Amino acid sequence: MPRAINNVASRRRRKKILARAKGFKHGRSRLFRTAKDAVTKALQYSYRDRRKRKGTFRRLWIARINAGVRAHGYRSYSRFIHALKVADIQLDRKVLADLAATDPNALGYLIEKIEA
Secondary structure (H helix, E strand, O other), X not given: OOXXXXXXXXHHHHHHHHHHOOOOOOHHHHOHHHHHHHHHHHHHHHHHHHHHHHHHHHHHHHHHHHHHHHHOOOOOHHHXXXXXXXXXXXXXXXXXXXHHHHOXXXXXHHXXXXXX
């Protein structure tokens, strides 16, 4: 009796892995074993970095706000955020960073509001 190796399913599995490895360099995109390892690792990195992205963006926003606030002569980022909370101005860091980068006058207006 001939050996049954299920060609269709195994080829489909390999093609799926190699399709995900498209764009990788050298054997990582062409050789199945290497591609399988590379794809597995890439999926682990993407899972981890989807979570890290939130913190990365928060750090970027804080740096932009700090730079914008100091450019207007205010002491520091932390004092600015505290003053916003005391003045009951509810803007998140993403919006504040956007203001600092694109519209410094609006950030200056906020600083005037909290100092008054």
